[in-house]
Amino acid sequence: MATNISARGKDYPQWYLDVIKAGDLADHSPVRGCMVIKPHGYGVWELIQSQLDARFKATGHVNAYFPLFIPMSFLAKEAKHVEGFAMECAVVTHSGLEPDGKGGLKPKGPLEEALIVRPTSETVIGHTYAQWVQSWRDLPILVNQWANVVRWEMRTRLFLRTMEFLWQEGHTAHETPEEAEAETRRMLDVYAEFAESVLAIPVVKGEKSESERFAGADRTYCIEAMMQDGKALQSGTSHNLGQNFSKAFDIKFQTRDQKVSHVWTTSWGVSTRLIGGVIMTHSDDEGLVLPPKVAPVLIAIVPIYKKPEEREAVTQYAKELVTRLGGQFTDPAGNLVANPEMLTATLPTGQRIILDLRDGLRPPEKYFHWEQRGVPLRMEVGPRDLEAKKVMVVERPTRTKAPLEFASLDSAWLSATSARLQADMLKRARDLRTSRTFRCDSYSDFQARLDAGGFFLMHWDGTNETEAKIKEETKATIRCIPFVDQLDTADGPVSLREPGTDPVSGRPSQGRVIYARAY
RNA sequence: CGGGGCGUAGCUCAGCCUGGUAGAGCGCUUGCUUUGGGAGCAAGAAGUCGGAGGUUCAAAUCCUCUCGCCCCGACCA
Numbered sequence: 001m002a003t004n005i006s007a008r009g010k011d012y013p014q015w016y017l018d019v020i021k022a023g024d025l026a027d028h029s030p031v032r033g034c035m036v037i038k039p040h041g042y043g044v045w046e047l048i049q050s051q052l053d054a055r056f057k058a059t060g061h062v063n064a065y066f067p068l069f070i071p072m073s074f075l076a077k078e079a080k081h082v083e084g085f086a087m088e089c090a091v092v093t094h095s096g097l098e099p100d101g102k103g104g105l106k107p108k109g110p111l112e113e114a115l116i117v118r119p120t121s122e123t124v125i126g127h128t129y130a131q132w133v134q135s136w137r138d139l140p141i142l143v144n145q146w147a148n149v150v151r152w153e154m155r156t157r158l159f160l161r162t163m164e165f166l167w168q169e170g171h172t173a174h175e176t177p178e179e180a181e182a183e184t185r186r187m188l189d190v191y192a193e194f195a196e197s198v199l200a201i202p203v204v205k206g207e208k209s210e211s212e213r214f215a216g217a218d219r220t221y222c223i224e225a226m227m228q229d230g231k232a233l234q235s236g237t238s239h240n241l242g243q244n245f246s247k248a249f250d251i252k253f254q255t256r257d258q259k260v261s262h263v264w265t266t267s268w269g270v271s272t273r274l275i276g277g278v279i280m281t282h283s284d285d286e287g288l289v290l291p292p293k294v295a296p297v298l299i300a301i302v303p304i305y306k307k308p309e310e311r312e313a314v315t316q317y318a319k320e321l322v323t324r325l326g327g328q329f330t331d332p333a334g335n336l337v338a339n340p341e342m343l344t345a346t347l348p349t350g351q352r353i354i355l356d357l358r359d360g361l362r363p364p365e366k367y368f369h370w371e372q373r374g375v376p377l378r379m380e381v382g383p384r385d386l387e388a389k390k391v392m393v394v395e396r397p398t399r400t401k402a403p404l405e406f407a408s409l410d411s412a413w414l415s416a417t418s419a420r421l422q423a424d425m426l427k428r429a430r431d432l433r434t435s436r437t438f439r440c441d442s443y444s445d446f447q448a449r450l451d452a453g454g455f456f457l458m459h460w461d462g463t464n465e466t467e468a469k470i471k472e473e474t475k476a477t478i479r480c481i482p483f484v485d486q487l488d489t490a491d492g493p494v495s496l497r498e499p500g501t502d503p504v505s506g507r508p509s510q511g512r513v514i515y516a517r518a519y
Numbered sequence: 520c521g522g523g524g525c526g527u528a529g530c531u532c533a534g535c536c537u538g539g540u541a542g543a544g545c546g547c548u549u550g551c552u553u554u555g556g557g558a559g560c561a562a563g564a565a566g567u568c569g570g571a572g573g574u575u576c577a578a579a580u581c582c583u584c585u586c587g588c589c590c591c592g593a594c595c596a
Contacts, residue, residue, distance in 0.1 A: 003545095003557085004530080013590070021530090032587065087594075120596095154520070154594065161595065214596095222596095234596060271596050304555055364556040382555055392555080475592090519596095 005372075007285050012229045017158065019279055022372040023288030026158050033156035033163035037272070040373060043296025044275050045166060049146065050350065051198050051293065052168065052270070055190050061142040061170060066124050068148075069115040074123035077248040081122065084215020088151040090117040090163075117150040122216060122241070122267055125171045126249030133253045133263060136175050140183070144170040159276030160233075160519050167271035173251060173263040177242070180264035181219075184240040187268040188221045191236035199274060200291040200425035201225045201281045202433055203235055204455075204487070204514060206480025211464055211471075214267075218242035224479045224514065226433045227280040230453015232479045232516040235277050238268035276519075281429050282397070288374030289397050291425050292418035298351040299325065299414075300370035304363050304382030317386050317406075318355050319343075321379065326411035327353040371396060376421055397425055437489040439512075443470075443503045446515070450474055455516050457487060457494050459509035461502035470504060470515065479514040487514075 004022055006014040020026055025041030028034075037045065053063070069092065075082050092115040094107030118124065129141060150164045170187060174180040188205055195201045203223035213220040217239035225235045245251070246262035255261050282289040292298060301318050305311040322329070327345030343355040354375075356366050363380065370378055380392040390403045395417075436454035440446045446456055460466065460478065471477050486493045496512045 017589080028588070030587085084595090149596090151595070155592095165596075167596070237596070269596070273596050302555095306554060360553095362554045362556090362558060364554085365558090368557055380555070384555075 005285060005287055008228060013157075015285070016276075016280060019283045019288050020158055023279075023283075023374055024372075025275070025279075025288070028158070031163075033153055035158050035162050037166075040296055041275065044278070044290065044294050045272060047294040047296065047350070048198070048270075048274060049168075052190075052194055053144075053146075055194060056144050056168075056170065059142075059186065059190060061144045061172075063145060064143045065145050065147070066118075066121050066128065068118055070118050070121070070124045072114045072116050074127060075116060077123065077126075078216045078244055080244070081216035081248075085119045085151075088119055088153065090150045090152055091115070092117065118147070119149055119151045120267075120269075121145070121147070121149075121169055121171065122245050122265075123249070126245040126251060126265070129171075129173050129246075129263070129265075130249050130251045133173060133251055135254050136256050138253060139173060139175045139263060140179060141173040142170075142183075143172065144168055157276070157519075159279070160273055162272070165272045167269050169267060169269040172266045173246070174265070175253070175255070175261075175263070177264050180242070180266050181240055184219070184221060184238045184266045184268070187266070188223065188236070188238040191238065191268070191270060192223050195223055195225065195235055195274075195277075196426055197422075198291070198293045199278050199281075200293075200422055200429060201235065201277055202426060202430040204480060204482050204484070206482040206514070208237075208480060209464075209467055209478045209513075211467055212477065214239045216241060216244050217267075218244065222480050224516075225277055225281065226436065226455060226516070227277070227519070228432065229280070230436050230455075230516075232455065232514070232518040233273070233277050233280070234479070234518065235274060236268070236270040239266060241265040241267060282425055283374070286399070287372035289425075290374035290376060292376045292421050295374060295376050296351060297354050297370070297373065297375045298347060298349075298418070299327075299353040299377045299379060300366070300375045301353065301355045301379045301381060302363050302366045302370070303355070303357060304380060306383075310383050313386060314381055314383065315355070315357065318379075318381050321381065321391060321406065321409060322353050322355060324406075324410045325353060325414050367394075371399075377417070395421060397421055397428075434488040435490050437487060439489055439491065439494040440515075441500075441503055446476075446503070447474055450476055450517065453517070455479070455487075455514045457489065457496065457512040458515050459500040459502045459511070460513045461505045461507040461509050463505070463507075466502060466505045466507075474517075476515050476517050479516050479518060481511075481513045 005018040008015045024038055026038055027036040029036050094110055096108035097105040098108045100106035132138060132141060146168045148164055148166050153161055153163050156162050172183050174183060192203050192205050195203045203225050205223055208220040208222055214237060219240040221238045222234050223236045225233045227233055243262045243264060245265050251263045252260050253263060278294060303314040303318050305314045322345045326347055329345045341358040343357060345353040376396050378394040385391055389406045391406055391409060392401060393404050394401045438454055438456050440456040440458045446458060467478055482496055485497050486495045500509050502509045
């Protein structure tokens with residue numbers, strides 16, 4: 001039992017913070033609401049980036065970079081957009097500093113036009129695309145950028161909501177509304193596939209209700225995940241922006257039939273919030289649990305020895321093991337200079353195998369060290385294993401431990417094992433979600449059960465008023481109107497398409513939506 | 520931004536009520552003994568008590584302000 005981590009059941013928010021700390025993922029910064037992403041946490045982000053980026057490239061997108069600063073006037077051009085983001089903008093009003101006469105500093109020269117720090121980049125990109133697009137032959141534009149953005153939040157939580165966060169934002173422009181819609185849906189599919197196969201987070205694809213829609217979008221689609229406490233996490237969004245931004249920024253083109261039209265744009269993004277999702281989906285009371293595909297350290301090898309001869313023999317054995325598994329020590333001689341007590345080998349995926357040769361730490365301490373950092377596989381090699389030509393392999397998600405034949409461990413074994421762990425984690429998360437998804441036909445029943453968490457499949461009359469009333473009274477919102485026709489619940493599959501009655505308003509409903517409290 | 524809680528060594532906290540000049544455990548460093556699920560002994564290093572004012576001969580302790588974190592509300596990826 002890890003003593004530095006609160007139990008999930010006792011204090012979930014504290015558990016979350018404890019896991020981040022013990023997992024060495026991030027620290028608070030001197031500035032409120034911002035975080036320092038530590039190397040291990042950033043390693044998770046890099047794996048997210050590289051695997052998502054490959055998917056973007058495979059769908060025809062290219063990367064570019066747009067500026068951090070946006071003229072304040074740009075934001076004003078799209079009415080809904082201003083309304084949505086005005087309150088969360090950081091504003092730059094001065095350049096330079098000068099002494100304030102009291103030993104400190106004060107801002108010096110006021111700017112002619114204030115700049116905002118991007119909360120998202122639709123406006124500056126809209127302005128740019130207006131210059132890029134002349135003809136239908138210039139379309140589509142399929143651009144993505146990896147960037148940081150700033151939103152002045154009142155309440156923050158590490159990874160889930162920080163004032164500055166890292167994300168990617170795709171911005172595309174199209175000739176027709178159909179194309180824009182297809183792009184919006186296609187990227188949502190990419191996110192869903194990514195969440196499930198890479199992060200092992202099961203998600204529900206759906207559309208946001210009007211009140212949850214992105215400021216300036218015609219339609220917002222999302223993937224919604226359920227965390228272990230039963231709360232929902234919006235894990236990715238894809239927006240069909242229609243012609244709202246193209247009209248605001250005058251992105252016009254000459255059509256195939258010699259007319260002039262505004263382009264149809266989309267935007268879509270996921271952020272470092274996904275790391276919070278990974279933590280809250282998979283980790284346990286012992287600490288962080290990472291899916292193999294996003295584990296910066298895939299394997300930690302702990303040697304066991306008493307005498308110097310044993311240390312030598314066991315180390316040699318472990319190094320052979322690393323090589324068999326496909327790991328390459330950065331130094332061809334097999335000796336990493338950076339930290340001889342923590343030998344690092346690199347796998348083709350960019351992930352690492354660490355051979356933990358720290359003296360003075362006993363094996364159990366090393367077990368805990370790597371366990372708390374979520375390392376999926378731990379291998380223990382000692383004189384007995386060497387003798388028997390075996391390796392003790394421990395799987396982090398289940399903490400199962402088994403002696404395996406040295407000869408059976410190779411890169412093929414590693415791929416297969418990673419894939420199995422990955423699949424098991426997804427299944428486990430999906431089963432948990434199913435067990436906490438409920439059909440619900442009565443508002444009082446809903447209110448009574450909401451505190452226990454979960455997704456509630458309830459009829460909705462489609463009005464803002466009903467949703468607002470529920471939000472007001474219960475803090476739960478419509479997470480999405482799912483695309484699928486039915487969802488698995490604790491009591492079996494439930495159809496979302498059968499007409500019924502909204503239990504709150506008593507009005508007719510076309511189908512069920514997901515209600516939940518959300519992060 | 521409103522309500523509640525909390526800031527003392529890297530971490531967890533005691534000391535504060537009743538002012539007298541800083542402690543414990545863990546961690547860290549070094550050495551020896553150890554090493555198959557959080558080791559033992561010994562010797563060390565480490566805190567302007569979140570910050571700024573004030574009261575006082577004297578402030579971690581009392582007062583005021585401020586900053587940060589956590590929880591709850593209004594907003595959001």
